[in-house]
Amino acid sequence: MNKGKYTYVWVSLIILIFGIIFIPRIVNRIKEGAVVKSDRIHLKTEELPLSYITLNGKNRRVPEFNLLNQDSLLITNKDYEGKVYIVEFFFTSCPSICPIMSKNLVELQGDFAEFENFGIASISINPEYDTPIVLKEYAEKYGINDIDWHLLTGDREEIYDLANIGFNIFAAAAPEVAGGFEHSGLFALVDKEGFIRSRLDDFGNPIIYYRGAITPEQGKNEEGETEQISILKEDIKKLLEE
Numbered sequence: 195m196n197k198g199k200y201t202y203v204w205v206s207l208i209i210l211i212f213g214i215i216f217i218p219r220i221v222n223r224i225k226e227g228a229v230v231k232s233d234r235i236h237l238k239t240e241e242l243p244l245s246y247i248t249l250n251g252k253n254r255r256v257p258e259f260n261l262l263n264q265d266s267l268l269i270t271n272k273d274y275e276g277k278v279y280i281v282e283f284f285f286t287s288c289p290s291i292c293p294i295m296s297k298n299l300v301e302l303q304g305d306f307a308e309f310e311n312f313g314i315a316s317i318s319i320n321p322e323y324d325t326p327i328v329l330k331e332y333a334e335k336y337g338i339n340d341i342d343w344h345l346l347t348g349d350r351e352e353i354y355d356l357a358n359i360g361f362n363i364f365a366a367a368a369p370e371v372a373g374g375f376e377h378s379g380l381f382a383l384v385d386k387e388g389f390i391r392s393r394l395d396d397f398g399n400p401i402i403y404y405r406g407a408i409t410p411e412q413g414k415n416e417e418g419e420t421e422q423i424s425i426l427k428e429d430i431k432k433l434l435e436e
Contacts, residue, residue, distance in 0.1 A: 242393070242394060243432075244383075244385075244391040244392060244393055244429055244432060244433065245391065245392055245393065245394055245400040246389055246390075246391060246400075247389075247390045247391070247392065247400060247402055253389050254389065254390045255387075255388045255389055255390070256271050256274075256281065256360075256361075256382075256384050256388050256389075256390065257271070257356055257359075257360030257361070258270065258271050259271050259317075259346075259348075259352065259356055259360075260348065260352075261317065261344075261346035261347060261348035261352075261353070262326055262346065262347055262348055263326065263329070263344040263345060263346055264326055264329035264330040264332075264333050264344070264345045265326065265330070266326040269315075269344045269346060271388065273344075274313055274315065274342075274384070274388070275386075275388065276311060276386050277311045277312060277313045277342060277386060278309075278311060278312055278313075278383075278384065278385060278386055278430055278433040278434050279312065279313035279314055279315060279342070279383075279384050280299065280302070280313075280314045280315070280381050280382065280383060280384070280426075280430075281314075281315045281317065281361065281381070281382040281384060282295060282299070282314070282315070282316050282317070282380075282381050282382075282406060283317050283318075283319050283353075283357045283361075283363055283365045283377050283378075284296070284316055284317070284318065284319070284377070285318050285319050285320035285323070285324055285373070285375055285377075286318065286320070286323070286324050286328055286329065286331075286332040287320065287323065287373060288373050288375070289372050289373045290372065290373065291377075291379045291406075291407035294379075294406075294407045294408070294409060295379055295381075295406040295407050296316075296336050296338075297336075297409060298406055298407075298409060298423045299314055299316070299343075299381075299406075300336055300337055300338065301423070302314075302423070302426070302427065302430070303338065303339075303340050303343060305427060306430065306434075307340070309434055310342075311386065311434065312340075312342065312430065312434065313340070313342030313343060313344070314340065314342070314343040314344070315343075315344055315346060316343070316344070316345045316346065317346045317347075317353055317356065317357070318345070318346065318347045318353070319353060319354070319357065319365040319375055319377055320374070320375060321347040321348055321349070321350050321353055322350065324345075324347045325347060326347065329345040329346075329347060330345075332345060333345055353365075354366075357377075361382055361390075363377075363378055363380050363382065363403065364376070364377060364378045365377040365378070378403075379405065379406050379407035380403035380404065380405065380406060381403060381404045381405075381406040381426060382403055382404075383403075383404065383426065383429060383430065383433070385433045385436065386433070386436070390402075391429070391433060392404070392429070393425060393429050401422075404422040404423070404425070404426045404429075405419060405420075405421065405422040405423075406422075406423070408420070408421040408422070408423070409421060409423065410423050410424050
């Protein structure tokens with residue numbers, strides 16, 4: 195038998211051994227879904243640092259703003275420097291999701307009452323109606339008493355640019371719907387340096403914003419979306435400890 199034939203025999207033997215040993219294992223892994231699972235990023239996201247939200251390769255900061263709060267004081271993004279805070283867009287006469295959002299934020303206010311470096315910015319998308327006086331009454335109605343929770347009003351164009359362009363959180367006038375406005379009900383989480391942050395989903399992508407219009411008690415909404423106040427609470431703690 196010449197050298198070429200020996201080589202052929204050995205290659206065939208190696209292929210046979212590989213098939214006997216490894217192919218059954220591969221088949222079993224496919225049946226068990228292990229191959230699919232290993233292709234995905236299965237991470238314990240609650241144990242990872244929160245992600246930065248990027249745009250054109252840069253970490254996104256909170257845009258600058260200058261608005262009046264419920265005490266008619268001028269509040270800017272600089273007033274939140276060194277604080278972990280939540281930004282939401284709402285309006286006091288909202289008949290649908292805003293009361294749920296406010297309830298969730300009041301709960302977070304209580305959970306983090308001992309932290310001087312925690313705050314909330316609630317920005318009205320109906321500034322013509324939501325004057326400082328109206329915002330003050332709303333604060334009293336819901337038990338909003340944290341000195342770093344500002345209910346904000348001001349120039350309509352500035353607010354809509356802030357929502358739709360600055361944060362990319364949808365808000366719009368909509369006369370055809372109850373209340374006259376539409377908005378997403380999302381909460382943005384901001385770190386002490388003014389960067390927008392979020393946790394990663396099961397595939398390693400940032401969730402970007404947190405659903406604010408579902409309570410932990412509800413668990414899910416009619417669309418089957420799960421509440422995210424519980425994970426938001428965990429992520430606030432994480433940023434406070436950074």
